[in-house]
Amino acid sequence: MKPTKGQVNVLGLDPLRDKWKLRNKIGYMPQSPALYDDLSAKNNIMFFGEAQNVSDLEKKTDAMLAFTELTSRANDLVRSFSGGMKKRVSLCCALIHQPRIVFLDEPTAAIDPHLKLQSWKLFRELAKTGVTLFLSTHLMDEALLCDEVAILSNGQIIALDTPQKLLARGKTILNYSENGESKQCTMDSTPESLARVLHQLGLNQNITAISLNPSTIESIVLDMLREKEESTNKQ
Amino acid sequence: MKTFTIAKRILKQLQGDKKYLTLSIIAPLIIIYFLKLFFDSFPPTVPISTFTIPIGALIVHFLSFLLCAILVVQERTRGTLERMLIGGYRRPSIIGGYTIGYLGLATIQATAVLFESLWLFNLDYTGQILFLLFMVIWLLAIVSVMLGIFVSTFAQNEGHVFPFIPLIILPSIFLTGLIIDSDTLPDWAAFIGKCLPLHYAVNIIRELIKPEYTFQNTLIDFAVLLGYIFLLWILASFTLKDTTS
Numbered sequence: 001m002k003p004t005k006g007q008v009n010v011l012g013l014d015p016l017r018d019k020w021k022l023r024n025k026i027g028y029m030p031q032s033p034a035l036y037d038d039l040s041a042k043n044n045i046m047f048f049g050e051a052q053n054v055s056d057l058e059k060k061t062d063a064m065l066a067f068t069e070l071t072s073r074a075n076d077l078v079r080s081f082s083g084g085m086k087k088r089v090s091l092c093c094a095l096i097h098q099p100r101i102v103f104l105d106e107p108t109a110a111i112d113p114h115l116k117l118q119s120w121k122l123f124r125e126l127a128k129t130g131v132t133l134f135l136s137t138h139l140m141d142e143a144l145l146c147d148e149v150a151i152l153s154n155g156q157i158i159a160l161d162t163p164q165k166l167l168a169r170g171k172t173i174l175n176y177s178e179n180g181e182s183k184q185c186t187m188d189s190t191p192e193s194l195a196r197v198l199h200q201l202g203l204n205q206n207i208t209a210i211s212l213n214p215s216t217i218e219s220i221v222l223d224m225l226r227e228k229e230e231s232t233n234k235q
Numbered sequence: 236m237k238t239f240t241i242a243k244r245i246l247k248q249l250q251g252d253k254k255y256l257t258l259s260i261i262a263p264l265i266i267i268y269f270l271k272l273f274f275d276s277f278p279p280t281v282p283i284s285t286f287t288i289p290i291g292a293l294i295v296h297f298l299s300f301l302l303c304a305i306l307v308v309q310e311r312t313r314g315t316l317e318r319m320l321i322g323g324y325r326r327p328s329i330i331g332g333y334t335i336g337y338l339g340l341a342t343i344q345a346t347a348v349l350f351e352s353l354w355l356f357n358l359d360y361t362g363q364i365l366f367l368l369f370m371v372i373w374l375l376a377i378v379s380v381m382l383g384i385f386v387s388t389f390a391q392n393e394g395h396v397f398p399f400i401p402l403i404i405l406p407s408i409f410l411t412g413l414i415i416d417s418d419t420l421p422d423w424a425a426f427i428g429k430c431l432p433l434h435y436a437v438n439i440i441r442e443l444i445k446p447e448y449t450f451q452n453t454l455i456d457f458a459v460l461l462g463y464i465f466l467l468w469i470l471a472s473f474t475l476k477d478t479t480s
Binding site (some may be wrong): 020023024026028030032033034035036038039043047048050051052077093 | 237240244247248251252313314315317318319321322323324
């Protein structure tokens with residue numbers, strides 16, 4: 001993609017002028033494993049490490065394999081690996097040169113819950129070391145695990161916020177029974193709104209049950225996309 | 236340096252894929268044997284020796300071109316080519332690495348084809364001529380590998396490589412002087428033949444097997460083959476695409 005105007009600065013570098021320097025600081029994990037099936041896990045990682053002239057490559061490869069709990073399968077051909085294991089090898093390839101920014105394209109798609117949990121533990125550990133992770137996902141519950149979420153529609157960012165603030169954009173439905181009659185009231189999804197509504201209701205003895213139906217992140221995003229579509233149609 | 240890393244990886248992959256490796260070496264040997272059966276049915280007046288080595292060169296040319304084109308397309312569809320480019324490998328290094336890596340296989344193919352032809356057809360040449368014959372087939376194999384990489388740019392999947400066979404390989408059989416002298420063809424057909432690398436390889440081989448061979452007679456043809464390598468390397472470096480879109 002060629003820029004038409006403006007300037008971009010990534011880690012103090014110009015992506016056009018310092019393309020190769022910048023590639024050294026960026027890691028990329030594609031959606032498909034993009035590995036050589038007829039090479040071992042270790043050889044795959046070392047091959048991508050050599051592209052970045054990584055020093056002590058073998059030592060760092062072993063450390064990466066240990067980090068992703070693949071040491072015992074290091075010398076096995078990738079062809080014999082499960083989908084989840086291939087994803088972990090792919091992650092090692094993206095991280096072997098210790099990048100400052102990592103792009104992960106649907107890293108937990110089609111993997112089992114245990115591995116998903118393990119992957120998120122890894123991502124969190126990486127983030128703690130100062131690495132910035134960009135993670136693309138269609139799984140909204142997973143997006144909530146990030147520090148910041150950007151919602152994209154037709155290549156444009158339509159919302160950029162913390163998961164808490166995004167959730168707060170939704171509405172919560174409060175269902176309650178009063179004198180045997182089912183009632184409902186809609187409020188903002190904040191603890192303060194809940195307190196306000198309860199104050200209004202007085203929480204008297206007649207209120208025998210309260211349940212909350214907060215908006216899910218999926219419904220919030222769908223509302224945003226709908227609003228965006230409507231505003232585009234109006235224009 | 237990174238060129239050799241890629242070449243090393245390709246050699247490791249070839250080493251790991253025994254079935255592919257065996258087939259790539261055995262297939263040309265079987266074809267040469269069929270060629271022997273075919274030529275045995277000819278009357279003894281037909282100068283078979285002028286066809287044998289050029290056809291051997293065609294087999295190496297065809298196989299190197301086809302296998303390399305398919306493998307580069309596979310790299311692209313699997314996403315490893317994109318990953319290599321994002322990861323810091325540059326296009327000229329990738330092409331160089333591929334060429335060196337597959338050259339190992341092409342060297343084995345060229346040697347096997349040459350020696351089987353000599354044995355089956357009872358051909359006898361001096362050591363120097365044998366070395367030069369090997370060099371021609373070897374140079375043609377490099378051209379074929381680069382041509383394969385270049386052609387892979389126009390293919391979105393492995394199946395898209397096959398239409399290039401009638402476009403590149405079949406005209407090579409009919410228009411390059413392999414079967415009939417290209418000077419007897421209409422000018423336009425002879426011109427197409429002269430654009431194909433096999434034409435120059437066939438010219439050199441035919442000169443080499445003449446008793447009065449002198450290196451000067453083949454100098455231009457050798458230079459053209461080297462020029463092809465340089466030109467295709469540049470072209471492929473500019474056109475090699477990382478994604479299928």
